[in-house]
Amino acid sequence: MVHPFPMNTGKPISALVMMSGGLDSMLAACILKAQGIAVTGLCFESPFFKADKARAAAVQLGIPLIVEDFTDDLIALVEHPKHGFGGNINPCIDCHANMIRRAGLILQRDGFSFVATGEVLNQRPMSQTKKNLNVVAEESGLKDRLLRPLSAKLLPETEPERLGWVDRSRLLDLNGRSRKPQYKVAEEFALTSVPTSAGGCKLTEPNYAEKMWDLRRNGQLRNPQAIALLRIGRHFRLSPTVKAIVGRDATENQTLTHSIQPGDTVMNTLPAIPGPTVLVTGPAGERDLEMAARLCARYSDVRTAPEVEIILTAGPSTRSLMVAPATDLDVDRLKI
Numbered sequence: 001m002v003h004p005f006p007m008n009t010g011k012p013i014s015a016l017v018m019m020s021g022g023l024d025s026m027l028a029a030c031i032l033k034a035q036g037i038a039v040t041g042l043c044f045e046s047p048f049f050k051a052d053k054a055r056a057a058a059v060q061l062g063i064p065l066i067v068e069d070f071t072d073d074l075i076a077l078v079e080h081p082k083h084g085f086g087g088n089i090n091p092c093i094d095c096h097a098n099m100i101r102r103a104g105l106i107l108q109r110d111g112f113s114f115v116a117t118g119e120v121l122n123q124r125p126m127s128q129t130k131k132n133l134n135v136v137a138e139e140s141g142l143k144d145r146l147l148r149p150l151s152a153k154l155l156p157e158t159e160p161e162r163l164g165w166v167d168r169s170r171l172l173d174l175n176g177r178s179r180k181p182q183y184k185v186a187e188e189f190a191l192t193s194v195p196t197s198a199g200g201c202k203l204t205e206p207n208y209a210e211k212m213w214d215l216r217r218n219g220q221l222r223n224p225q226a227i228a229l230l231r232i233g234r235h236f237r238l239s240p241t242v243k244a245i246v247g248r249d250a251t252e253n254q255t256l257t258h259s260i261q262p263g264d265t266v267m268n269t270l271p272a273i274p275g276p277t278v279l280v281t282g283p284a285g286e287r288d289l290e291m292a293a294r295l296c297a298r299y300s301d302v303r304t305a306p307e308v309e310i311i312l313t314a315g316p317s318t319r320s321l322m323v324a325p326a327t328d329l330d331v332d333r334l335k336i
């Protein structure tokens, strides 16, 4: 899709710079600011990554920042990634193209002149080859309204350069994975606080990705509670619609207790016995509840006892079950 861009209205040239909060996007903003261009940052937020670093970067650069929610976009891409996944459950090429497509919509909405990113040619093997930078520019609909100031001299001329909005001779020709040239440029711009990397994306973390694959297999990616709980606890799949999540410390136990929704069950050991909180989500049958109670016993301080009493709370009703702690075999079979 090609966006119908507004004609230049005589307003100052303004760039919408995609900010991850990492050094590269900060440098892209600095390079454009140094040319007198009005720079606004844009970043996205989702349960898989936060905007905190982008917020801090915008403060350091003294630029305004637009923060947009990206949850639905990213879940749709995890369901159907046109260009496949990276090393884990990260659909990076599609994700990136979609973020830039969203930037194009904001450009139209708010009247920015062009969009810029901090991408560096060949910095990432999958998403930043010349071919894939081009795929992103095309599929986002921005085409040559998308400028990559850090590698621009190695890429075809873009519209902002052709129209004289940006001086191509003052853009860079960075290429590859080395970070040294970026640190040198950061010095030139007197950036006092240089971030080591942008905020991490959970979809690239193997353990987290396993739990996302499980939700995908079981058709639960659109369940906000299921996504929100992926960050905490040990996760066990009891049936396609039922999970048990076992708290690993007092903070997680508290979070699980407060995450209960209608139809869920919370389990605990007796007050005198240290043990985890277990949250059972979904329409659990008696066998599911018994297995979850066995997991609760297994991770308690009395895991070697032949039987342990577990308290089950669902809505206003409370009852107890006597169960044998789950075995290693149970854990291996059910743990995600």
Ligand code: SF4
Pocket (backbone or CB within 6 Å): 049, 090, 091, 092, 093, 095, 096, 201, 202, 203, 204
């Ligand atoms: S690492 Fe995460 S946020 Fe970044 S492009 Fe890949 S999927 Fe998107």
